[in-house]
Amino acid sequence: MTVRAKACLPPVVDDDTRLLILGSLPGDASLAAERYYAHPQNQFWRLLGGVLGEPLAELDYAARLERLAARGVGLWDVVASAVRPGSLDGALRLVAANPLRDLVASLPELSAIAFNGGTAARIGRRELGAVAAALIDLPSSSPANTRPFAAKAEAWARLADFA
Template identity: 60%
Template sequence: MTKRAFPPVVDDRARLLILGSLPGDASLKAAQYYAHPQNAFWRLIGGVIGRDLAALAYLDRLDALKGAGVGLWDVIASAERTGSLDAAIRSPEAADLVGLIDSLPGLQAVAFNGATAAKMGRRRLNGIDRNLTLIDLPSSSPAHATRSLSEKAQSWAILKTYLSDDA
């Protein structure tokens, strides 16, 4: 079954762009990024920006991200995939990461949420004519339980460096 990414969540204040691989089934069904209740994304990024994002309505979460200078998207525009696991992705079509990045003059860093996003995203951004910091993060997915939430939060804390001054 072909699955498609959501549009990017970003505005011209973005200093940090977080890229996942492709929304999972729970997210696609809800039409919301990181909708699976066991996905730690909202808790992890909430810890970074200093807000309890999980307690907010979805659109308020997105506004809080943008207000903190954080953008959100995926490295894959569409792919064939049964279920939600990245290992099941077949025939991926890359998202236009370069085009998005070119539209964000204040962007300083791109963070990859998980190994698949990092592998594919780094390949797409190889040779880009921008001085961006690329950061590989442990996946927020419940399928990647090799690290505890607190261990993941320690890794994600580096993102605080790239928050907007008015966050």
């Protein structure tokens, strides 16, 4: 059985992005829907909604992205493409990283970069090197991370200073 390479979604940023949240590579549900964090059990929208004080999980996707833009929050991934059967980061092979330094250089208001999970942090920190923005490691919002929601929310609350 041949597994094809999977490619990331385009970045969701603009000149007003102050906080950039980087995942690893979207899971199969997100890639199929062409939407960030589309798996119904992924806690991303609930976690970030808590940080922003907005009911992001209750909004449709376009409205979610509008709210992020209004709050200066951008999204992207550290992996441009990789071979991965399924959606787990542990299965990533033949990883090609995104040009993170180029993106960061294009965001004049950027003050913080958050990594959604350990794989995103490991690859992202390596690819970024030294940057002027604060770097924040977060527990993954993935349903594969079984850490209690309250513990994740407490860690994610640190983003409120930047959004």
